[in-house]
Ligand code: FAD
């Protein structure tokens with residue numbers, strides 16, 4: 369049995385784990401990372417990157433499909449064809465490039481990579497079954513970054529035609545009918561993509577609104593577009609069983625309906641990967657199903673940290689990365705604590721939604737008196753020239769000081785506003801700071817300046 373002794377052991381090479389290991393390596397910390405499958409984790413292999421690739425391909429296909437008949441732009445094409453197997457091959461190429469990139473960065477930072485599943489022997493020692501035999505790794509400090517996996521519904525176990533997001537991202541033909549159970553992030557991002565590629569999509573959402581984590585004003589343009597794309601949305605509905613051809617669902621007050629479905633995509637949330645690898649024996653404190661952490665990502669066991677999805681919401685790659693970077697610096701002896709004002713969130717639907725900080729409702733619930741400025745893209749020149757005028761930018765600020773508490777937008781391409789939103793919040797911007805910043809014309813970002821001006825009572829273009 370081979371044994372390695374190191375200062376830092378990182379378990380899991382997703383965005384949390386690989387960033388933690390790279391930064392630790394850069395700081396001269398003797399680091400080992402263990403990965404059971406492929407470097408990059410959920411995000412790079414079966415999450416953020418492949419889903420955005422598929423969304424892009426679907427958008428392009430839908431765009432040209434519209435050009436088969438005369439249109440305002442005056443561009444016409446013959447009927448386009450989609451070869452999904454080729455699209456998936458292209459997506460796999462991007463994933464492959466990024467996999468190698470992450471491995472290269474880890475090597476450059478002098479991190480030792482062990483391939484295989486880590487199993488805890490005790491809080492400072494893991495055993496890894498590798499291709500060349502059992503490897504023991506002993507460390508002074510351990511970071512758990514094992515991520516999350518899809519939640520399964522008992523009446524719809526994964527397998528065959530019942531897909532999780534992982535299988536949906538590798539289909540080689542477009543299903544003619546697709547039922548999506550769960551109208552959250554994944555269900556709507558992928559449901560919209562498959563609808564654009566030609567599938568007849570039905571979304572079954574248990575709550576009274578799709579994307580229940582966002583306020584109704586932000587979700588409205590997304591619901592409108594789903595309707596235009598022919599996606600049927602059933603809210604307050606629950607899936608009961610699947611026959612192989614139809615999904616049986618329960619709507620209001622016990623009424624049932626059968627929905628034709630060649631495939632069923634179940635996207636009802638994700639759960640932390642905490643079972644089957646000896647973590648139970650450590651008996652760490654939990655916050656529900658997740659590992660409980662403090663403001664330095666410390667768990668209840670000395671010298672054991674946890675980062676990323678395994679520690680709970682929001683389960684976002686950039687949160688995992690920020691935690692990973694912070695923990696690496698703490699392990700290297702620097703004084704760091706979680707002091708972020710905002711973790712931006714983007715939903716890559718059509719149109720996109722981006723939020724940072726507090727919504728008007730959240731701000732009021734926290735006792736703030738607020739002023740809100742909303743600027744519609746219908747009054748934005750750039751939006752007109754790109755034929756996508758739906759949506760708006762909204763600014764939420766304290767009424768007494770004009771300190772910006774939250775920024776939100778819905779509209780085509782607004783994901784790229786996320787950095788401006790976060791920067792404003794991190795720097796403690798007031799409405800006057802945003803209003804007084806020159807925003808390039810013609811861009812959608814002018815909507816941010818105008819929303820701030822609107823909250824101050826003197827918008828210029830509405
Ligand atoms: P993970 O990425 O899950 O990585 C954990 C790693 O640990 C895995 O590689 C796993 O193999 C490994 N591992 C687990 N147990 C062991 C063990 N015992 N031994 C060794 N290795 C182990 N987030 C965004 O911010 N933006 C998006 O656009 C976005 N899109 C998404 C789309 C989809 C379809 C999905 C499913 C998720 C998406 N997410 C997105 C969420 C994002 O993928 C996660 O928040 C992120 O991957 C979490 O990173 P992590 O490092 O905590 O865990």
Ligand code: NAD
Nearest residue numbers: 550551552553554555573574635636637638683714715716
């Ligand atoms: P989600 O929490 O976003 O959505 C799950 C949805 O399923 C909710 O609307 C919920 O009300 C509904 N639901 C739950 N049980 C149900 C049932 N029995 N029947 C019908 N509906 C039901 O979860 P997800 O879409 O699986 O995504 C998981 C996580 O991955 C997200 O929380 C997010 O953190 C991350 N993610 C992020 C992005 C992004 O940043 N763009 C994209 C995809 C995933």
